[in-house]
Amino acid sequence: MTIDLSDFKLTPLPSRETPPYASADPSTDLRLLLAGTDWSEPGHGGYPTRTEAGDWMIRVMLDLPYPMLASLEAQAGSYDVGELIRAALVTAGHGSRTEIVGIRSDRYATRDEQRERLGIPSGISGTREGE
Numbered sequence: 001m002t003i004d005l006s007d008f009k010l011t012p013l014p015s016r017e018t019p020p021y022a023s024a025d026p027s028t029d030l031r032l033l034l035a036g037t038d039w040s041e042p043g044h045g046g047y048p049t050r051t052e053a054g055d056w057m058i059r060v061m062l063d064l065p066y067p068m069l070a071s072l073e074a075q076a077g078s079y080d081v082g083e084l085i086r087a088a089l090v091t092a093g094h095g096s097r098t099e100i101v102g103i104r105s106d107r108y109a110t111r112d113e114q115r116e117r118l119g120i121p122s123g124i125s126g127t128r129e130g131e
Contacts, residue, residue, distance in 0.1 A: 026118075027118075031058045031059070031060075032058065032118070033114070033118070035048070035056035035057070035058050035109070035114075035117075036048050036050070036056035036105075036108055036109030036113070036114065037108050037109060037114070038108055047104050047105050047106060047107070047108070048104075048105055048108060048109070049102040049103065049104055049105070050102070050103050050104075050105050051098055051099045051100075051101070051102065051103070052098040052099070052100075052101055052103060053096070053098040053099060055099070056109060056117075057082075057102055062081070062085065064081075069081070072084045072085070072088070080102075082102055083100055083101060083102065086099060086100045086102075087100050
């Protein structure tokens with residue numbers, strides 16, 4: 001059986017007004033905006049994690065096939081999946097060794113720390129004038 005596609009016309013996809021993935025535009029990436037706050041760890045409490053260099057960790061979800069997970073654990077000799085993946089990324093040339101180990105902080109990021117990290121001048125409240 002053959003399908004006649006002679007009159008088939010492709011229609012272009014509509015242009016995206018938002019980036020295809022969150023980190024493409026850091027100014028609107030809520031993961032970055034909320035990093036280090038009590039909202040950065042959905043589903044459970046506890047203090048946020050920082051790197052040895054002092055940067056707040058960004059929580060992402062990752063699914064791995066069991067053989068891949070077992071291989072990573074055997075190679076690194078660790079069960080901490082976050083450290084395994086960060087170590088693999090540093091080995092591949094992304095980041096530095098100070099970004100491998102996650103450190104629990106005893107506090108959340110302050111608004112001033114968030115503004116400084118994001119390059120927002122102090123004194124901007126985030127609300128509209130007159131409200």
